[in-house]
Amino acid sequence: MRALANGIYLHYVQAGEGIPLLLIHGYPLDHVMWQPQLDELSGVAQVIAPDLRGFGQSDAPEGVYTMDAHADDLCALLDALHIRRAVVCGLSMGGYIALAFWRKYASRVLALILVDTRAGADTPEARLARLETVEQVKQRGSAPAIEAMLPRLLAGSTRQSRSDLVEFVGAMMQRQRPIGLMGALLGMAERPDSTAMLPTITVQTLVVFGAEDVITPAETDGPGLVGSIPHARLVVIPKAGHLSNLEQPEAFNRSVRKFLAELVGEHQIRVTPQAARS
Numbered sequence: 001m002r003a004l005a006n007g008i009y010l011h012y013v014q015a016g017e018g019i020p021l022l023l024i025h026g027y028p029l030d031h032v033m034w035q036p037q038l039d040e041l042s043g044v045a046q047v048i049a050p051d052l053r054g055f056g057q058s059d060a061p062e063g064v065y066t067m068d069a070h071a072d073d074l075c076a077l078l079d080a081l082h083i084r085r086a087v088v089c090g091l092s093m094g095g096y097i098a099l100a101f102w103r104k105y106a107s108r109v110l111a112l113i114l115v116d117t118r119a120g121a122d123t124p125e126a127r128l129a130r131l132e133t134v135e136q137v138k139q140r141g142s143a144p145a146i147e148a149m150l151p152r153l154l155a156g157s158t159r160q161s162r163s164d165l166v167e168f169v170g171a172m173m174q175r176q177r178p179i180g181l182m183g184a185l186l187g188m189a190e191r192p193d194s195t196a197m198l199p200t201i202t203v204q205t206l207v208v209f210g211a212e213d214v215i216t217p218a219e220t221d222g223p224g225l226v227g228s229i230p231h232a233r234l235v236v237i238p239k240a241g242h243l244s245n246l247e248q249p250e251a252f253n254r255s256v257r258k259f260l261a262e263l264v265g266e267h268q269i270r271v272t273p274q275a276a277r278s
């Protein structure tokens with residue numbers, strides 16, 4: 001499906017009924033990375049998985065894709081779908097966007113799920129590396145961006161035992177367009193540090209890490225999130241790397257199901273499909 005949101009067409013997939021769950025993919029991927037969640041969590045939630053600007057089948061305008069621009073796109077998508085509030089779940093770059101979404105549109109957030117992500121901005125070295133990758137993509141197309149990411153996305157054990165998953169993720173990366181990769185790299189390079197904002201997050205927050213994530217390691221990035229967000233709880237998923245939702249979908253979905261059930265249950269927010277819609 002496609003919706004006009006913030007001046008561009010966003011492609012999205014929507015499945016299920018119940019509490020709205022917005023799934024924001026990471027870089028350099030698209031909504032297909034949420035396939036196990038679209039399959040399973042649609043039994044308990046209204047799952048919405050868009051392709052961000054520049055990715056998948058969404059429009060890819062030129063320019064810098066700031067986290068705020070993505071948040072504006074996603075808020076406009078919720079408007080187009082008549083969804084007033086959603087549980088906002090983002091993996092890695094999707095997590096940076098989820099934090100920007102909270103900063104700009106807190107009243108639209110029922111709860112947050114931050115997956116394999118961090119609050120901090122890029123270090124000067126990381127920023128420089130992104131700008132170098134942009135130059136390489138300009139000259140050689142998507143290959144340099146993919147080569148830089150693929151070996152680091154999945155846990156060593158997944159790479160050895162799940163050649164199907166390695167191929168699945170590789171194919172997803174290969175279909176991304178250079179213009180989208182560059183827009184995202186430039187946007188991530190200039191994203192602000194969200195650390196000081198974390199104590200303002202008043203909603204329930206589930207923080208998930210793959211135990212073998214080398215891009216955003218749980219030991220390095222977990223304590224900052226869980227220690228500063230007032231109502232945060234941490235889940236570390238064994239035998240998973242950066243794409244914990246794909247590498248260990250059962251464990252991931254179990255944690256999210258439990259979190260959603262508690263939200264909908266007596267001691268948190270009561271949400272019916274009607275109440276969540278505007």
Ligand code: MLT
Nearest residue numbers: 026027091092093094215
């Ligand atoms: C992602 O998975 O979205 C990326 O690792 C984010 C990043 O490069 O910082």
